[in-house]
Amino acid sequence: MKQRTGLVGVVVAVLMTGIVAVSAEEQSKAQTDKAPVVYPTAIFAFQERGSGVKDYGAKAADILFAKLVADPALFLVDRADLQKTLQEHELNLSGIVSPDQAIQIGKLTGAKILVTGSVVDADKTLYVVAKIIGTETSRVLGASVKGKSSDDLAPLVEQLAKQVADIIAKQADQLVAKEVKMEDRIAALKKQLGDAKRPVVAINVRERHVGQAVIDPAAETELTLFCKETGFDVLGKTADAKKADIVLEGEGFSEFAMRHGNLVSVKARLEVKAIDRQTDKVIAMDRQTAVVVDLTEQIAGKAALQKAAAEIAERLLPKLVSK
Secondary structure, eight states: OHHHHHHHHHHHHHHHHHHHHHHHHHHHHHHHHHSOOOEEEEEOOOEEESGGGTTHHHHHHHHHHHHHTTOTTEEEOOHHHHHHHHHHTTOOOSSOOOHHHHHHHHHHHOOSEEEEEEEEEETTEEEEEEEEEETTTOOEEEEEEEEETTSOHHHHHHHHHHHHHHHHHHHHHHHSOOOOOHHHHHHHHHHHHTTOBOOEEEEEEEEEETTBOOSSOHHHHHHHHHHHHTTOEEOOTTSOGGGOSEEEEEEEEEEEEEEETTEEEEEEEEEEEEEETTTOOEEEEEEEEEEEEESSHHHHHHHHHHHHHHHHHHHHGGGTSBO
């Protein structure tokens, strides 16, 4: 009888352990599910319309930045970094942003959402209008507040910031493109390449994460994966590079950008060029910036480089084949 009682106790203990384990797993999953989606966002200076709003455009953007930077759902692109990037590519940090420019700015800065707008002084009324633009979808949503021309700008922009944050939180699916699965991306690239002859390639990408050692080459691995899965012969590291028709050379780095509670934002930039080994001529080149948010800096850094490499592969590989 004692043995039976002991056996029942063991069974109960095992069942309880399983329940606790499942409960812990469910709790962990619930916590993961509750983790906020973070949207990289760039804020541009607002246009000024009316004689009474001189210098209000830059002030509106600065106040909006100050209010939104505390929102855990947003990662704001540093304005100095944004200005430098746009100057390098002769793009204007003003309220005039066309859909084509929005897409280009998104590729250069990693921003998925742009916020710009106008400060308007008309008929003794002050309007502050925001345009919220998806860099992947070119969709434009709007928000606005108004007050008297004599009202202070800051309280109005603070009201506008709440509207902007609410719109992004509730309608982000209209602004940000849905994530495409890896197998779908490769299938689409295969279809684009068709039966074209694939060259033999060697891949060499130098990678680093600012302030930390790189465990393994994320961008190089991703480029190799895309090449292999779409029919290219890829030489290993120990192979003779002279056997390759084309060498893919690149350099990439990732660096910490911002922390949102338990989440870390990391920004990466990757540049890749394709060199004809026989002539040493550069036959194609590309570059990509990516922003990724994760629980750890290392994982986010690797994922950002991986993401940049995938986007480059989609554009670069079709340029390497003989039609």
